[in-house]
Every structure is written in C-alpha cells, then in structure tokens.
Amino acid sequence: MTGLPPGPRLPALLQTVLWAAAPARFGKVCLRRYGPLFTTRILGFGTVVYISTPDGIRRILRDDADNFDAAAANESIRFVVGEHSLLMSDGPAHTDRRRALMRPLHGENVAAYVEVMVSIVEQEVRRWQEGATVRLLDCFQRVTIEVMIRAVFGITDSARLDRLRVLVPRLLDLNPLIILLPVMRRSFGGFGPWTAFQRILREVDEIIFAEIRERRAALAADPGRRGPDVLSHLLAGQDRVPATDREVRDHLVTLLAVGQETAATQLAWFFERVLRTPGALAQVRDAVRDEDWKVLDAAIHESIRVRPTTLDIGRIALGPWESDGYVFPAGTMFAVSLGLLHLSEDLHEDPETYSIERFHPVEPPSAHFLPFGGGNHRCLGASLAIVEMRTVISTILRHVRLGVRRAAPERVVPKGPMLVPRRGAEVVVVHNQLTAPSPGRR
Structure with a gap:
C-alpha cells in the first residue's frame, strides 16, 4: 500500500501545539481515532509516523533494528x-560505547550505590x-x-x-524552543535561551573536566584507588582503550540528562498513584516491611506503565520498510510509542487504573510492557533506575507516613520532554520518625 497511515488533518502548527501542550492526551485521542499506526506533522520533526503495536515495536527495536537509525x-x-x-x-561505535558503560551500571557496582x-x-x-x-x-x-553526582560521578x-x-x-530545564527549532540555537545579541544554556553548559563542563583531570592523575599515581562509580571505571578503561576526556564527559552528561529527571519524575508518579490506591499502598508497605522486592518491583512497574515519563522514542528508516500493509520509504521518521503501548485498551484492561496485580504474581507478556525500550538501544541504566526507585521508596516508607494533599488525581502535564504531575505530586506528611521528637522531649 502506498502513502502513509491516516492521522489528524489539522495544520502542522496546530498539531505541534497540541502535541507540545498535552502530548499524552493528543496521543491517546489519535490512538482511539486512528488505531496504533497513525501519521502526524510536527514542526521541527516533519512527518512522524506513530507506531504502538507490539509486533511493530519489536521489529523496529530488535528484529529489523539494522534498518533504523537511532x-x-x-x-x-x-x-x-x-x-x-x-x-x-549506532553499529560498532554504539556497541563499543555501550560496553564501556555496562560494567559500572550493573551487578555489584549498582549494589555499592x-x-x-x-x-x-x-x-x-x-x-x-x-x-x-x-x-x-x-x-x-x-x-x-x-545520587548522580555523588554515587555515579563519584564527586x-x-x-x-x-x-x-x-x-x-x-x-536540564531546557527551553523546548532550542530543541524543536534549530534556528533558535544562536545568540541574539548575548541574550535569549541559547545564550543562557551555553553559559550553564560551559560551567558544568568546566567542573566535569576538572574532576576528570584530577581523578586521572590520582589513578595514575595509585591504580588501587579506583572507586565503584562510573567515572572511575571509564577512566580505568578495563574493557577497551581508555576513553578520552571528551568521551568521558559525554558519557557522564548523557547519564545525567537521561537518568536524573526520568528517575525523579517516575518516583513522583509512583507516590501520586499509590497514595490514591489504598489497597496498593497496603501491599507496598507490607512488601517493604517483609523486603518482598517482587511485590515492590511490581508496584514500580505498574506506575511506569500507567504514568510514563515520556511517550516515545525516535527511529528513522534507513531503507524501505513494510508493516501493516504499508511500505514506508527510506527517511520515514517513526515515533515508537511505548507510552501508547502501555496505555492500549486492547492490551491492558482498564489501562488508566493502577493495579499491582497486572505484574504480580503473573507478569504481562514482555511485548506488552517495555519500560526501558528494547534491542541494542535498551536503556543501559535500567538496573540502576530500578535499584534507585526501590531504595528511595523503601527508605521513605520505613520512616514516613504520607497522605494525599487533594483527593483528585493530578493531571499529566509536559515539562520539557517529561510528563510530570501538575502539582508536583503534593503530599501531606502525617508522621515522620526522622523528625518527630523523642517521648522525653515532648
């Protein structure tokens, strides 16, 4: 079949405004109206084909991955x-860089954090x-x-x-204009979002490069001083030729840009959902008390499913690609929508409802839930993210009892690339063992 799948006929500017102002709602409306394969027009990206079928996602991310440019x-x-x-x-360069980061982000190294x-x-x-x-x-x-600058960077x-x-x-509070519109990446007489961003980036880079130089010198003087953090592993270069300062800097900033905001937002959504689901809250509290990490992980996964922090990951077809009767030409931009996959009514009964039972005791098919993507580009920090969420949640619930500030759930709103709770996941502190006075001081 020639042509592209159906999609909204609104002008590109209006589609862009709707996508930027309410991406989750825009995507869900299109999903219900056009199905899991639809076409949009977004300024800054052009024509974008959304795909949220399990088979289509599996093929793009894994089976046919060589035909797509991430x-x-x-x-x-x-x-x-x-x-x-x-x-x-992509390709060998991606494999090489992934290998350099693999060890410090898995196993015993993550446990050390x-x-x-x-x-x-x-x-x-x-x-x-x-x-x-x-x-x-x-x-x-x-x-x-x-966590990022002390445990992962080791500063x-x-x-x-x-x-x-x-x-x-x-x-990380990037102005969306400098992402969407390359024309905005210039100085307007020393003013504007690009100038402000460049000033901040230069100072962050100065700190990172200074840390790299000092740590490199310390390791050269005493190789036994290497710590468990990612920076130490990259500088040691056990898995490959030691990385240059610029390579190390790019790896660290990538972890910071991708991991920090995502983890914070997902933690906020976890409590926003669980505190409004009394049965789930009781299950989570029992799991923390009993150190039943299977139940806690199920609760975490369900929060990721029902309130994704981002909806899509991008891929560009390198050559013609066929799916669902359509032949897509080389250069087609795809939005692989894991968020819409997770919110699909065809795959998840009553998808807007939070329920730990979706993941425990029986997990859904792996093709129906891909919280960290798939294939060679699966999120490298997945293990760190789960350990961090598990640690933060269990530490809080051991010391604090929280309640919701308002009964109504918080709406999903965009903040840059993130989908965040409108009021920032407001809660009331009912009891806090770490600040409550001892009986003798009352």
Missing part, C-alpha cells in the same frame, strides 16, 4: 550530550515536618541529582558538589 532521531539533543554520547551512535542512596534520602526526609505539604517532584529531583569535593546542585537543574 542516532539521527536523537540529533536534536546532540548539543547537550555531545558527539560521543551513546545516544548519538545503595548505602549512599539511603543516606541521601534520609537527609532529604529530615526536612519534612509533620503536617507540612511537600512537593515530592522537587524533593526527588534533589535526591536523584545527589566528593564540597565546592563542586554545591555548584553542581545549583547548575544541574538549570541545565
């Missing part, structure tokens, strides 16, 4: 992550006064930034830590 689909963020980023590569994570969470929770309203998204952004210098705590949120 790096070109990520071109709009090259100016952030750098040319050596895992996101900007747990103690630091617990201390970071407890430090944050001590700020929460009983009876106070807390925006969990803000709290988790502080926590995940701290301990107090001055650098203090400065990164200020700079990183500003760096």
Whole structure:
C-alpha cells in the first residue's frame, strides 16, 4: 500500500501545539481515532509516523533494528550530550560505547550505590515536618541529582558538589524552543535561551573536566584507588582503550540528562498513584516491611506503565520498510510509542487504573510492557533506575507516613520532554520518625 497511515488533518502548527501542550492526551485521542499506526506533522520533526503495536515495536527495536537509525532521531539533543554520547551512535561505535558503560551500571557496582542512596534520602526526609505539604517532584529531583553526582560521578569535593546542585537543574530545564527549532540555537545579541544554556553548559563542563583531570592523575599515581562509580571505571578503561576526556564527559552528561529527571519524575508518579490506591499502598508497605522486592518491583512497574515519563522514542528508516500493509520509504521518521503501548485498551484492561496485580504474581507478556525500550538501544541504566526507585521508596516508607494533599488525581502535564504531575505530586506528611521528637522531649 502506498502513502502513509491516516492521522489528524489539522495544520502542522496546530498539531505541534497540541502535541507540545498535552502530548499524552493528543496521543491517546489519535490512538482511539486512528488505531496504533497513525501519521502526524510536527514542526521541527516533519512527518512522524506513530507506531504502538507490539509486533511493530519489536521489529523496529530488535528484529529489523539494522534498518533504523537511532542516532539521527536523537540529533536534536546532540548539543547537550555531545558527539560521543551513546545516544548519538549506532553499529560498532554504539556497541563499543555501550560496553564501556555496562560494567559500572550493573551487578555489584549498582549494589555499592545503595548505602549512599539511603543516606541521601534520609537527609532529604529530615526536612519534612509533620503536617507540612511537600512537593515530592522537587524533593526527588534533589535526591536523584545527589545520587548522580555523588554515587555515579563519584564527586566528593564540597565546592563542586554545591555548584553542581545549583547548575544541574538549570541545565536540564531546557527551553523546548532550542530543541524543536534549530534556528533558535544562536545568540541574539548575548541574550535569549541559547545564550543562557551555553553559559550553564560551559560551567558544568568546566567542573566535569576538572574532576576528570584530577581523578586521572590520582589513578595514575595509585591504580588501587579506583572507586565503584562510573567515572572511575571509564577512566580505568578495563574493557577497551581508555576513553578520552571528551568521551568521558559525554558519557557522564548523557547519564545525567537521561537518568536524573526520568528517575525523579517516575518516583513522583509512583507516590501520586499509590497514595490514591489504598489497597496498593497496603501491599507496598507490607512488601517493604517483609523486603518482598517482587511485590515492590511490581508496584514500580505498574506506575511506569500507567504514568510514563515520556511517550516515545525516535527511529528513522534507513531503507524501505513494510508493516501493516504499508511500505514506508527510506527517511520515514517513526515515533515508537511505548507510552501508547502501555496505555492500549486492547492490551491492558482498564489501562488508566493502577493495579499491582497486572505484574504480580503473573507478569504481562514482555511485548506488552517495555519500560526501558528494547534491542541494542535498551536503556543501559535500567538496573540502576530500578535499584534507585526501590531504595528511595523503601527508605521513605520505613520512616514516613504520607497522605494525599487533594483527593483528585493530578493531571499529566509536559515539562520539557517529561510528563510530570501538575502539582508536583503534593503530599501531606502525617508522621515522620526522622523528625518527630523523642517521648522525653515532648
């Protein structure tokens, strides 16, 4: 069949506005109206074919992956992550870079971060006064930034830590205009979003390069001083020729850009959903008490399914590709919509309802739930993300009892590339063991 699948006939500008203002709602409306394969027109990306069928996603991400360019689909963020980023590569270069990052993001190395994570969470929770309203998204952004720069980057210098705590949120709060419109990536007389972004990026890079130089010198003087963090492993270069300073910088910034905001947002959505589902909350509390990580992981997975932090990942066809009776020409941009896959009424009964039972005791088919993508480009930080979420959630629930600030659920709203709770996952602190006075002091 020639041509493209049906889709909204609205002008490209209006489609772009709807997509930018309410991407989840826009996608779900199109899914219901046109099915799991539809065509949109988005300024900055052009014609985009959405696909959310299990078979189509499997073929693009795994079976026919060699016919799709992942790096070109990520071109709009090259100016952030750098040319050596895992996101900007395919083929042998991608395999090489992935191997360099594999070891420090799996197994014993991830387990080594747990103690630091617990201390970071407890430090944050001590700020929460009983009876106070807390925006969990803000709290988790502080926590995940701290985990990233202390546990993953391994930075301990107090001055650098203090400065990164200020700079990183500003760096990641990207103005969407400089992503969507390349024409905006220029200085307008020293003003504008591009100039502001470049100023922040330069300072972050200066800190990272200074850390790399010092750590390289320390390792050269004493190879036994290598820590468990990602930076130490990259500098040691056990799996390959040691990386250059620029390669190391690009890897670290990629982990920061992809992992920090996603983890914080998903944690906020977890509590927003679970606190409004009393049966699930009781299950999660029991799981934390009994250290039943299968139940807790099921609860985490269901929060990822019902409230994805992003909807799509991009791929560009390198050659003609056939699916569902259509022959797509080379150069077709696909939005592989894992978010719409997870919210499909055909695959998940009552998909908007939060239910741990979807994942425990029996998990859904793997093709119906792909929280970290698939194939060679599956998220490398998946293990770290699950361990971080499990640690943050269990630490909080051991010390604190939380309640919802309002009965009504929080709406999904876009913040840059993220889909966040409209009020930042507001909760009320009912009881906090870490701040409550001892009986003798009452």
